[in-house]
Amino acid sequence: MGSGSFLIQFLNGLAGASTLFLVAAGLSLIFGVTRVVNFAHGSLYMLGMYLAVWLAERIGFWMAVPLAAAIVGVFGAAAEILLLRRIYKAPELLQLLATFALLLLVKDFALWAWGPEDLLGPRAPGFTGAVQIAGGAFPQYDLLLIVLGPLVLVFLQLILSKTRWGVLIRAAAQDREMAGALGINQRWLFTGVFALGALLAGLGGALQIPREPANLNVDLSVISDAFVVVVVGGLGSIPGAFLAALLIAEAKAFCVGLGYSEATLVIEFAIMAVVLVVRPWGLLGRMPVLARTPELADAPLERPGRNMFLGGAALLAVLALVPLFSAGYALVLLNDILVFAFFAVSLHFLMGPGGLLSFGHAAYFGIGAYAAGILFLKNITTMEFALALAPFAAGLAALAFGWFCVRLSGVYSAMLTLAFAQIAWSAAFQWNTLTGGSNGLVGVWPSAWLSSKTAYYYLTLLLCAAGILFLWRALYSPFGFALRAARDAPLRAEASGIDVRATQWAAFGLAGGAAGLAGALYAFSKGSISPEALGIPRSVDGLVMVMLGGIQTLTGPVWGAALFTWLQDTAARNVDYWRAATGIVMLALVLALPRGMGSLLQARK
Amino acid sequence: MRTLLFAALLLSSSAFAQPIKIGELNSYKVFPAFLEPYKKGWGLALDEINRSGGINGRKLEVVSRDDGGNPGDAVRVAEELISRENVALLMGTFASNVGLAVSNLAAQRKIVFIAAEPLTDKIVWENGNRYTFRLRASTYMQTAMLIPEAVKLKKTRWAIVYPNYEYGQSATASFKKLLSKAQPGVQFVAEQAPPLGKIDAGAVVQALIDAKPDAVFSSLFAADLQKFVREGNLRGLFKNTVVFNILGGEPEYLDPLKDETPEGWWVTGYPWNEIKTPAHQKFLDAYRKKWNDYPRLGSVVGYAALYSAANALRKAGGTDTEKLVAALKGLEMSTPFGPIVYRAHDHQSTMGAYVGQLSNKGGRGAMVNWRFADGADFLPPFEEVRALRKD
Numbered sequence: 001m002g003s004g005s006f007l008i009q010f011l012n013g014l015a016g017a018s019t020l021f022l023v024a025a026g027l028s029l030i031f032g033v034t035r036v037v038n039f040a041h042g043s044l045y046m047l048g049m050y051l052a053v054w055l056a057e058r059i060g061f062w063m064a065v066p067l068a069a070a071i072v073g074v075f076g077a078a079a080e081i082l083l084l085r086r087i088y089k090a091p092e093l094l095q096l097l098a099t100f101a102l103l104l105l106v107k108d109f110a111l112w113a114w115g116p117e118d119l120l121g122p123r124a125p126g127f128t129g130a131v132q133i134a135g136g137a138f139p140q141y142d143l144l145l146i147v148l149g150p151l152v153l154v155f156l157q158l159i160l161s162k163t164r165w166g167v168l169i170r171a172a173a174q175d176r177e178m179a180g181a182l183g184i185n186q187r188w189l190f191t192g193v194f195a196l197g198a199l200l201a202g203l204g205g206a207l208q209i210p211r212e213p214a215n216l217n218v219d220l221s222v223i224s225d226a227f228v229v230v231v232v233g234g235l236g237s238i239p240g241a242f243l244a245a246l247l248i249a250e251a252k253a254f255c256v257g258l259g260y261s262e263a264t265l266v267i268e269f270a271i272m273a274v275v276l277v278v279r280p281w282g283l284l285g286r287m288p289v290l291a292r293t294p295e296l297a298d299a300p301l302e303r304p305g306r307n308m309f310l311g312g313a314a315l316l317a318v319l320a321l322v323p324l325f326s327a328g329y330a331l332v333l334l335n336d337i338l339v340f341a342f343f344a345v346s347l348h349f350l351m352g353p354g355g356l357l358s359f360g361h362a363a364y365f366g367i368g369a370y371a372a373g374i375l376f377l378k379n380i381t382t383m384e385f386a387l388a389l390a391p392f393a394a395g396l397a398a399l400a401f402g403w404f405c406v407r408l409s410g411v412y413s414a415m416l417t418l419a420f421a422q423i424a425w426s427a428a429f430q431w432n433t434l435t436g437g438s439n440g441l442v443g444v445w446p447s448a449w450l451s452s453k454t455a456y457y458y459l460t461l462l463l464c465a466a467g468i469l470f471l472w473r474a475l476y477s478p479f480g481f482a483l484r485a486a487r488d489a490p491l492r493a494e495a496s497g498i499d500v501r502a503t504q505w506a507a508f509g510l511a512g513g514a515a516g517l518a519g520a521l522y523a524f525s526k527g528s529i530s531p532e533a534l535g536i537p538r539s540v541d542g543l544v545m546v547m548l549g550g551i552q553t554l555t556g557p558v559w560g561a562a563l564f565t566w567l568q569d570t571a572a573r574n575v576d577y578w579r580a581a582t583g584i585v586m587l588a589l590v591l592a593l594p595r596g597m598g599s600l601l602q603a604r605k
Numbered sequence: 606m607r608t609l610l611f612a613a614l615l616l617s618s619s620a621f622a623q624p625i626k627i628g629e630l631n632s633y634k635v636f637p638a639f640l641e642p643y644k645k646g647w648g649l650a651l652d653e654i655n656r657s658g659g660i661n662g663r664k665l666e667v668v669s670r671d672d673g674g675n676p677g678d679a680v681r682v683a684e685e686l687i688s689r690e691n692v693a694l695l696m697g698t699f700a701s702n703v704g705l706a707v708s709n710l711a712a713q714r715k716i717v718f719i720a721a722e723p724l725t726d727k728i729v730w731e732n733g734n735r736y737t738f739r740l741r742a743s744t745y746m747q748t749a750m751l752i753p754e755a756v757k758l759k760k761t762r763w764a765i766v767y768p769n770y771e772y773g774q775s776a777t778a779s780f781k782k783l784l785s786k787a788q789p790g791v792q793f794v795a796e797q798a799p800p801l802g803k804i805d806a807g808a809v810v811q812a813l814i815d816a817k818p819d820a821v822f823s824s825l826f827a828a829d830l831q832k833f834v835r836e837g838n839l840r841g842l843f844k845n846t847v848v849f850n851i852l853g854g855e856p857e858y859l860d861p862l863k864d865e866t867p868e869g870w871w872v873t874g875y876p877w878n879e880i881k882t883p884a885h886q887k888f889l890d891a892y893r894k895k896w897n898d899y900p901r902l903g904s905v906v907g908y909a910a911l912y913s914a915a916n917a918l919r920k921a922g923g924t925d926t927e928k929l930v931a932a933l934k935g936l937e938m939s940t941p942f943g944p945i946v947y948r949a950h951d952h953q954s955t956m957g958a959y960v961g962q963l964s965n966k967g968g969r970g971a972m973v974n975w976r977f978a979d980g981a982d983f984l985p986p987f988e989e990v991r992a993l994r995k996d
Contacts, residue, residue: 005815012807116637118828120835120861130839136814137840142807211835213861215828216637217802256808257815261797262769264805328688336681429770438770439702439725440676442709442732453688522677527713528706532675569681572671579634 001257004134009257011133015142016249017242018149019211022204023222024229024241025156026197032173032236033193036084037411039099039540042223043106044198048072048205049214050114053121056209061124069203076198080191083587088190090594093357097547098590100540103219104583111216112577121209141210148207152200153242160238169193173236224422224536228268231415232275234285243283247271266426273404273419280408301353301484301554303476308555308601319461323454331457332525337565339522342464344545344557346514349471352551353480354507355487356405357414360421361515361542363401366534368394368516369523370428373441383447383524390520391513397424398512399505406504421539429531440530444523460521467514472554474510483507548589550596559597624664625924627914628686630707631697631722635674638827639857639903640699643722644669645896646907652895654911660918667911668692674699676706683707687714693924694719694917696910701725701771708737717917717929721910722903725771726779729953730993736926738933738952740910742980744772744824747851747873748779749983750960754871755820755849756787762794764818764846766809768829769798776824776851794818799829806832810842823850826858834867843867854961855902859970866970870963875902876972880941880959888941909940909956913947943977951990955981 001009027041048068055064079102087094127144130137160166168189172179180186205218212218229248233240248268255263281287304312319338322330347361371393375386401420405413428435435441450456474480485493486500494500523529532538541564549560567585571578593599629647633640647667654665668690672679679698686692694717698704704723711718712734720728720739724747729739742750765780767773777796784791795816797809804825810833813821821842825833830853837843848867852858854874859866877889877900888908892900913936918924921932934949945956961975984990 001815005811008811009808012805012811015807016805111634111637116641117857118638118831118861120831120863120865130841136811139807139836139839211806211832213828213831215802217635217828221803252805253808256797256799256805257812259795259797259812261799261809261812264803265769265800329685332681332684332688432774437774439705439727442705445713526677526680526706527709528676528680530676530702530706532677532702537675568673568678569685572673572678572682573685578671 004136005257007134008136008138009253010250011138011142011146012257013250013253014146014149014246016253017245018145019204019208020225020229020245020249021149021242022152022207023201024226024233024245025152025238026200026204027226028230028233028236028238028241029156029169029193029200030197031230031411033169033176034084034088034190035176036095036099036194037093038197039096039223040079040102040106041099041197041201041226042219042221043103044072044076044201045205045208045222045226046110046214046216046219047075047106048202049121049209049212049218050110050119051202052206052209053119053214054114056122061122061210065203065206068206069199072202072205073195073199076201077191077195079198080194083591084194085187085190086591087594090590093543093551094547094590094594097544097586100544101583101586101590103223104579104586107216107219108577108580108583114214116216118213118215120213123210127210145207149242149245152203153238156238165189165192220536225268227415227418228272231412232272232282234282235411237282237284237286240282240284247283262430265429266423269419269422269426273416273423276408276412276416276419277404280412282412301475301552304472304554316461316465319465320458323457327454331453333566333569335453335457335460335525336522336569337562338460338464339518339525340541340545340565341558341561342467342521343515343518344542344549344561345468345471346511346518347542348546348549348551348557349475349514350507350511351546352553353475353484353487354504354511356504356507357411358405358417358511358539359414359543360401360417360419360536360539361511362534362536362538363417363421363424364394364398364512364515365519365522365538365542366428366529366531367397367424368519369529369533370435370441370519371516372520373444373523373529374434376444377441383445383450387517387520387524391517394516394519395509395513398515399509402505402508402512405508406501418536418539421534422536425531425534425536428534435531438531440528440533442528444529445527446524450524456525460525463517463521467517468558471510471514475554479503479506544586548586548597550593550598553596553598553601555601556596556598559601563597622659622663624666625660625918626666626668626690626692627911628683628690628692628695629667629669629697630672630679630682630686630695631669632674632679632699632703633671636699639722639901641903642857642898642901643903643907645892645898646900646904646909647911648907649892649895649904650908650911650915653891654915660915661922665915665918672698672703672707674703676703679703680706680710683710684714687716692716694914694926694929696914697721698723701728704728705732708732708734711736715926717926717933719910719913719917719933721906726775727771729951730990731995733951733994733996735930735996738913738947738954740913740954740956741906742873742956742958742983743953744776744851745779745985746980746983747958748776749783750873750958750978751822751849751851751871752780752783752787754960755784755822758820758847759788760819760847761790762792762817762819764795764797764813764816764821765793765823766797766799766813766821766833767824768801768804768826770801773798773801773824777822780822802828804829804832806836807840809833810836810840814840814842818846820847820849823848824852825850826852826855830858831861834862834865838865838867843870847871854959854963854972854975856899857901857903859963859972862970864965864968866963866965868962868964871960872963872972873958873960873978874972875905876959876961876975877901879972879975882943884939884943885941905941909942909945912938912940913954943979946981948984950987951994953980953984955979955984957981957983
């Protein structure tokens with residue numbers, strides 16, 4: 001790599017950084033002020049792209065860009081007013097569910113409105129050519145982007161430091177309760193911030209159309225990049241987001257330039273893991289002020305009463321009788337539901353009573369599945385032993401990842417779990433000889449005595465029910481109470497002799513092991529495993545199940561998993577736009593039952 | 606008399622005979638650009654088959670499902686088609702990993718699976734099984750089709766760019782193996798493997814320029830290809846290098862390039878408006894009449910896949926799986942691309958592809974200097990395949 005190409009790769013990185021920064025800045029602003037983890041931010045970006053392409057054909061590129069950004073801004077404001085405003089009081093992270101539903105809706109809307117084909121936008125008039133730099137050609141438009149990124153940074157900094165609105169935003173970002181106590185109308189502040197954040201995302205998307213076709217997959221790929229940038233930079237810090245965007249974009253450009261293009265799969269997550277381990281609040285982030293109104297002071301989970309036990313026993317009995325009536329698809333679907341219920345309960349164990357967010361729970365699910373598959377296919381053990389060993393493999397991985405995660409807090413810890421999950425995912429994806437690469441492993445079938453659907457269903461029912469009951473029982477053991485104490489009052493817990501970190505660390509291992517067993521059961525029921533088993537969508541599915549069921553309920557995750565799995569299965573079969581249909585049902589549930597389906601059960605008791 | 610005939614027909618076709626169900630599953634929401642035309646393709650075939658009396662007097666019915674684009678969901682959907690819908694056979698899938706998972710399930714549940722689109726070589730070779738048959742020209746075949754042109758150019762310095770997953774990896778491996786054999790002394794000076802759908806096109810193009818290749822072999826498609834073309838045009842990568850891009854001439858991926866279509870690239874694809882064979886003309890006219898749109902490659906795949914199923918059912922004289930396997934082994938049939946055979950020993954059809962060069966014709970991408978490459982001419986010898994298959 002000569003000095004000329006070194007310079008050009010550096011410039012490539014700068015141009016990439018500007019794009020990343022635009023979308024991340026909005027996300028950071030929104031999170032900093034409203035604490036909403038906006039899953040639909042990538043959808044806003046995608047909307048900006050489609051609108052800009054569509055408008056550019058009608059009114060020209062340079063008019064289309066600001067107009068598209070403005071429309072997305074208005075859309076963001078509308079989403080905040082109509083949807084998010086109703087659920088700020090609901091348990092933390094419910095907004096995540098609502099914005100995820102929004103993501104599903106926007107995706108199907110874009111498919112409906114603009115069709116399935118990628119739309120390549122026009123080049124920017126006046127910036128269509130290339131300039132000679134260091135013996136190579138460099139696109140003029142990329143130079144423009146390189147200038148635009150810092151300009152937006154300066155502009156945002158000026159708003160935040162020089163205007164009254166900006167001062168209020170900073171005040172709210174630093175201490176929401178205090179700002180509210182001083183008479184600041186938070187409602188309009190939140191709406192304004194959401195609109196600005198959405199506008200920035202729309203602008204980022206619109207400015208990208210000369211470089212990338214508008215397509216339906218961009219929402220998810222952008223959202224994970226943006227999250228990484230925001231967390232690496234420090235939540236709520238705009239200069240931090242800029243710095244992080246620069247770091248990540250340059251790292252990617254040089255990975256490619258130096259011939260390690262495979263590493264771009266994972267480089268940003270590796271950077272995030274390192275940054276979080278070294279600087280727990282990101283590059284320029286600050287330790288958050290603890291909320292004064294104790295948000296987590298939810299009533300502790302009540303001990304299940306007699307009715308609950310009777311109901312549970314009845315449910316188990318009914319499930320055990322199902323094979324008498326159907327040996328067909330009902331068993332297949334129930335098998336999936338049981339596995340995901342177990343998976344969701346293991347995630348809930350960490351998130352609910354443990355208070356430890358995990359955005360990468362699929363890692364343990366997948367590691368369990370792969371461990372079982374590899375042990376079985378390489379003829380190291382029989383299928384039964386492979387199944388039995390899977391939770392230990394996943395539990396060990398969870399202990400390894402958890403050791404770092406329990407040293408961080410809140411969303412930072414959650415993002416670290418995501419980083420580790422992505423690193424595990426890329427290992428599964430790249431390690432062709434061990435994991436089968438992108439194809440995964442095939443031929444992972446149960447032993448002969450378990451190979452009938454009925455036999456395997458009973459195995460799943462037995463193991464999942466036992467696993468779920470074990471985790472629930474653990475919640476009411478001294479360990480479970482220690483875990484809850486560590487969540488609600490870490491200082492007091494520490495003072496009364498509870499080793500908070502060790503307790504939380506053990507919870508990671510336990511939950512990871514349970515997820516691993518679920519993963520192994522899943523693998524043997526499908527006959528194959530591929531990297532999707534530990535991908536981000538699987539982790540998100542887990543979060544959705546827990547949130548739908550209700551994070552502060554005991555049995556909620558089971559209902560959430562059952563509903564979500566059944567809904568996906570049914571919607572995909574009967575509705576063309578099944579993603580939108582799923583999104584609508586989720587939104588309805590969020591608005592009608594903000595505390596989750598499990599809360600119905602609790603209220604009645 | 607006519608009424609009597611009509612009544613007889615009604616009796617024979619609807620009153621006595623249940624329709625034959627075919628289970629179709631695909632990643633409609635993940636790869637809509639390819640699969641919406643695909644759905645229209647099998648929709649047309651279904652119409653034609655039923656209008657001409659169905660299969661041995663029974664109507665054909667397609668039960669179509671979205672497989673969610675991941676192997677786990679796809680297997681569940683396939684199980685549903687098998688056990689609840691009682692389908693006679695399965696057909697469909699797009700991505701390699703989903704295709705392999707369903708193929709693996711088909712072997713376990715002993716049901717025929719016609720893999721319509723997955724290109725991975727493994728589905729008929731390393732992981733091939735008794736119940737899985739594949740329609741399309743595989744990654745290996747499409748790569749092999751470009752080799753003769755690549756050898757003719759006598760370029761020694763080759764750079765390679767591919768999406769980093771099964772399809773791109775195996776296209777690259779096949780290309781290196783086949784070209785090194787045909788042209789000893791060839792050098793591979795750079796390899797870029799960007800993640801699927803997330804190519805950092807500027808950096809990749811610059812890295813390729815740095816390697817100073819005479820020629821580039823690419824297996825990019827969809828959004829990655831469009832980004833690569835735009836950056837390559839801007840940065841002058843294509844000025845002095847010849848590019849070979851498998852799939853680059855498929856309308857799904859070529860049409861979005863419009864006036865930026867690079868000149869002279871060698872591609873495999875489908876020049877739908879220039880093929881004048883009677884078989885294709887008949888398909889083209891019927892497709893346009895039914896859908897008021899022109900066919901993409903997906904349309905041909907969907908059309909030929911359903912005809913494969915129908916012909917197998919007809920030849921087997923029923924829905925018995927073992928008879929279907931026997932019928933599909935060596936099944937000869939016609940497609941819009943001409944006659945094909947499902948080879949008895951590895952279950953790969955000999956469906957070919959069109960090889961040609963890209964050209965910008967009045968602001969639209971087109972294929973020129975094209976010829977049809979028959980799939981049968983681009984498969985490895987029987988012994989080589991025999992060694993790969995485990996059954």
